[in-house]
Amino acid sequence: MTATRLDGKALGQTMRAEVAAEVAARVAAGKSRPGLAAVIVGDNPASHVYVRNKHKACTDAGLATWVHTLPATTTQAELLALVARLNADPAVHGILVQLPLPKQIDEDAVLRAVTPAKDVDCFHPENVGLLAVGHPRYYPCTPHGVFHLLARNGFDPAGKEVVIVGRSNIVGKPLALMLAQKRTAANPAGGDATVTIAHTRTADLTAVCRRADILVAAAGVPRVVTPEMVRPGAVVVDVGTNSMDGKLVGDVHEGVAAVAAALSPVPGGVGPMTITMLLVNTLAAAEHIDG
Numbered sequence: 001m002t003a004t005r006l007d008g009k010a011l012g013q014t015m016r017a018e019v020a021a022e023v024a025a026r027v028a029a030g031k032s033r034p035g036l037a038a039v040i041v042g043d044n045p046a047s048h049v050y051v052r053n054k055h056k057a058c059t060d061a062g063l064a065t066w067v068h069t070l071p072a073t074t075t076q077a078e079l080l081a082l083v084a085r086l087n088a089d090p091a092v093h094g095i096l097v098q099l100p101l102p103k104q105i106d107e108d109a110v111l112r113a114v115t116p117a118k119d120v121d122c123f124h125p126e127n128v129g130l131l132a133v134g135h136p137r138y139y140p141c142t143p144h145g146v147f148h149l150l151a152r153n154g155f156d157p158a159g160k161e162v163v164i165v166g167r168s169n170i171v172g173k174p175l176a177l178m179l180a181q182k183r184t185a186a187n188p189a190g191g192d193a194t195v196t197i198a199h200t201r202t203a204d205l206t207a208v209c210r211r212a213d214i215l216v217a218a219a220g221v222p223r224v225v226t227p228e229m230v231r232p233g234a235v236v237v238d239v240g241t242n243s244m245d246g247k248l249v250g251d252v253h254e255g256v257a258a259v260a261a262a263l264s265p266v267p268g269g270v271g272p273m274t275i276t277m278l279l280v281n282t283l284a285a286a287e288h289i290d291g
């Protein structure tokens, strides 16, 4: 078997065009233009690539966007002062503080300083709590991107066995919540799936992964998911973005393409979907804040 490609670049473009049309209609109706402020601290090269991609995607879809670039020596007080300014700026509907932050800065304190209505990453504990009780204000971008990459390629997780390798606050944990939840009008990305959270300390990770109809690799470990971990015909989503010798590699071994029914590539899979969901959330934030 050679796996069907879950093309996040193509689906991301389609969904960005949907956002662009909604933004244009909203502005034509005299409502506010959704705006995203991105904050990047320091000179992590990958972070600069991602923020540049986000800025371009916003511009292309007709959103207002600003990038605040701060030096690696920025203090926590300086960063909190910028966040406070963005919280108060009516042109800004979404605020994204790119992670990771330099070590002198308390990441949790910064994520909690973003006013929840503008927290388009869905990293603030209030928004994580709303997600956990099944009344999401926003969905976190990467899990939401994974959901659409599956659902819009005909792989509805409802009733399926999903195994997620990884338990981070950014991907594994919120994705597990979403996919296990009941799908309702208020929670359209509820997955109605049977979900297992595994990780690199799971005993017999291979046996656990082989149970999966849908296997999500989000451990941040290059090629941790190998072909023998995949039941023939399973659907595999690769969330890994590891840099190895200057090359971007996922968490899924190349050999998995010969076993899986469908596989998301890196690059061109979840990454572009993550950026697309940021645009979706910024539009939702403008509707939430300004109507």
Ligand SMILES: Nc1nc(=O)c2c([nH]1)NC[C@@H]1CN(c3ccc(C(=O)N[C@@H](CCC(=O)O)C(=O)O)cc3)C=[N+]21
Pocket (backbone or CB within 6 Å): 049, 050, 053, 096, 097, 098, 099, 100, 121, 141, 142, 241, 248, 266, 267, 268, 269, 270, 271, 272, 274, 275
């Ligand atoms: N506050 C915050 N929010 C985030 O959403 C966030 C973050 N911090 N920190 C880092 C991670 C990682 N992340 C990616 C976004 C896009 C691609 C992406 O577009 N990747 C392209 C390739 C990009 C390249 O050329 O390297 C692809 O997979 O095709 C990847 C990774 C967002 N993150």
